[in-house]
Amino acid sequence: MKKIALIFGITGQDGSYLAKYLLKKNYVVHGVKRRSSSINTSRVDDIYLDPHKKTNFYLHYGDLTDSLSVLNIIKKVKPNEIYNLAAQSHVSVSFNVPEYTANVTAIGTLRILDAIFTLNLQKKTKFYQAGTSEMFGASKPPQNEKTNFYPRSPYGVAKVYAHWITVNYREAYNIFACNGILFNHESPMRGETFVTRKIVMALCRIYTSGKGRLYLGNIYSKRDWGHAEDYVVAMWKMMQQKKPNDYVISTGKQYTVKNFVNIVCKELKMKIVWKGRGLNEKAYYKNKLIISIDKKYFRTTEVNSLLGDSRKARKELKWRPKHNLRSLAKDMIIKEIKAINENKTR
Ligand code: NAP
Ligand code: F7E
8 A cells, every 4th residue: 555645834945855755765745835826836837647547646626724724634644654844934024923823833733633533543643743953043053952942933933832832742642743843945846935946046147137136134144054955865764764853954053044055056157256244245256346235134142153063963863964065056056047948938
C-alpha cells in the first residue's frame, strides 16, 4: 500500500519541494490550498494532473483558520503523515497582522493536532510541525535544541506556541508529533519579499537591463541560510524515526545580508563598490547607484544573529545539506535569468 501524506501549505515554497520529494518516493500526496482571488498554485502546477485521470496528487480547499475544513479534510484523507507547513510566514508582516498570524500559525497547529486526536487517528497519523529559528530570536548563537526561546515578533511568538502544543499533544495523547526547528532556507521558489529572493530578482534585472535600484533594510543582520530542497529531506527523515523528536536543521554557517549581496554580484560577475555608512550606505555598479538603504525595511524588533547547531540531526537522522550559500545563490540566479528571458520572448 502506498503511504498517504497530507500537506498544509502545499502552495508555499516548502510545500512544493516536499510534494515533489514525496511523489518521487511513491507517496500519494494530498495538499490543502486556500481560496484566493488570483490563482495561487503556480509552485505546484507542474505536478498537478486532472483528478479525473490517474494521479497521485490531490488538492483540497481548506484553511487553517477554519476548524471544520481541517477536521473534514483529515477525516476524508486519513493520512499516514501530516506536514503542517502552513503559516503567515512573513516576520515583518506579522507586526501588521499579529492577531491573524496567531490564529493561523499558532491556533492552526492546535486545530490539526486536535483533529488527529478527535478522529482517533493517533495510531495511524504522524504529525510534522514547521518550527523555526525565529523562536530563538534574541538567544545567543549558536542555537540548538537546548537553547531558550526568545522570539522577537508576533510570528516568532506564534511559532513558540505551535512548538509547545505539538510537544504537549505528543506527551498527553501519544501522537507521533515532531518539531523541525529549521533555520532560514531559500530557493528559486522563495516568496519575492524575503530578502534573498528580493536581492536575486533585483540584481538579475539590473544585470540584464542595466536599470533599477534595490532598497534594503538591515544589511548587517546575520543568518544561517540553506536550500529548501535539502531541508524537506530532513522533514521526511524526522517522520521515519522510531520515536518522535525535535530537531534543529541548519548549515552551521553564518553570513550577513550584505555578504549575500556580494555573493550574488560575484556570481553575476558584477563589480560593485560600497560607499558610506548606516542609512547612507550605498552600492554602485559601473558608477551607477544600484543599492540604497530604506528605513522602512528595518524591523520593529530585529533578530540580529542566527546560527544553527544541527549536530543532533546530523547524528540521529544522518542528514546533511548538499548545498552551500554559493550553490544556493547560483541556483536562484539561473532560474531568475531564465524567467527574465522567457518573459522577453512572450
Ligand atoms: P511560504 O512560502 O510562506 O508558504 C506558506 C504556506 O502556508 C502557503 O502555502 C500559504 O498559502 C499557506 N497558508 C498561509 N495561511 C494559510 C491559512 N490560513 N490556511 C491554510 N494555508 C495557509 O512558507 P515556506 O517558506 O514554504 O515555509 C513553510 C513553513 O515553514 C511555514 O510554516 C514557515 O513559517 C516555516 N519556516 C520557514 C522557514 C524558511 O526559511 N522558509 C524557516 C523555518 C520555518 P498561500 O500560497 O495561499 O499564501
Ligand atoms: O529577512 C533583513 C531582515 O524576511 C532576513 C521566514 O521564512 O526565515 C524567514 O524570516 C533578514 C532580516 O527572513 C530586507 O531584517 C534587510 O534580518 O528574508 P527575511 P526572516 O525574517 O529571517 C525564518 C527562519 C522564518 O521562519 C520565516 O518564516 O534580512 N533584511 N533588508 C530584509 N528582509 C526583507 N524581507 N526585506 C528587506 O528589504
